[in-house]
Amino acid sequence: MGPFSSQEEFKDYLVERTSSAVAHHLPALRRLAAPVRAKRHRICFIHADLHGANILIKDNRLAAIIDWEHGGWYPEYWEMTMMEHHYMDFPAMQQFWDVVYSDWVEDKLTLECALWKCAGDTILVDHLGDDFSCPRVDERLKQLTARRTAELSRP
Template sequence: MLNALIEQGVSLFLNIRTSVAKDLFGSLGPSVVRVGRHRVVKGPCQLAELEALRFVAQSTSIPVPKIRRTYTYHRKLFIELDYIKGIDLESASIENLLSVDQKKAIVDELAGFVRQLRELQPLHKGNVASADSGSCLDYRIGTRPVGPFLNHEEFHAFLRGNIPLEDCRQVYGEQVLQCHSHHYRTCFTHSDLTQRNIIVDEGRIVAIVDWAFSGWYPEYWEYTKEHYGLLNIPDWYSELRRVMPRYDSELEAERSLWAQFDEPGNQMHV
């Protein structure tokens, strides 16, 4: 009874706060509402995003929005975060707000942040999972959380629809066979390092946002996910290839899977 009353109170508070805030500040996106000069509320979120924000803040110097509090509303998670002053890199590029030197410096800074993520050590070596070894969400895999996977072999089997490795060449081609036969390190990965998730101000990165897809993945995943849903911004990709570890064979393998069996989590739930 007490828990129900508490949830009703939280629900009322959250509804009033976000409704008033939308009138005052507008929406920052489909799941983010600015609720004051210095705060936003994001949700509903998966637990993996909360785990990632805490883990990255505690383990690296990467700038991420600070968590202020969480809410549970109709069994869904909402996170109150600091509002980050700045503009996303995509908008800054479209509006020509950055010089060539500033763009290069931002990419170099981003590369340093990616190196920090790749140096982190997983709780369970080989797992494909969220920061705290739970289920992970990535729209490349599907619209529902999946896993955790005990090892890369289990994860790769899921990506190819559980087609046996010995049949992989015939079904998906040589590149997928080579990729899924290889041993990789496990690295912490943002999984959505697009320009819209990089907030800049005065020519520097002030925050990396939207950690919803992050988790422990094979070391090539950050690079291949950079090219998923490739946008027409060749200078951005050429700069990334300059500073990030390249996995071009794995990218070809992933492109084959994108074409033939994309979002396996959705297809295998049908």
């Protein structure tokens, strides 16, 4: 993919990549993309496929990061959303990345979840499914709400 001349071109590519089977989802995807596109993001060189199998540890220290075939210049949040994709079913790793990324990116992750559901190699939402919720974002917001409620109820 790419190279892209701008952040907008990069996001357009991702949104337009949806197959014709889910083209009716484009308006919803564009709505989810609007807040992400509204903010300028630094472009950084990242691995883009960072997961346990690509991180080598020796003597309890980072020894190497391997498999750079997906590496490239992406928006600064891209590594986090890709790691989220790899660790979707691993709560302990999600907790670890929550600490690493203190600036959590709900709007970006919500958009990426929607794209994962209806674009790429595997379509996870059929033509009748319109559920673009992101369980990870929903759970995090529920936890934040519970924390705020508990704080407000303290004397």
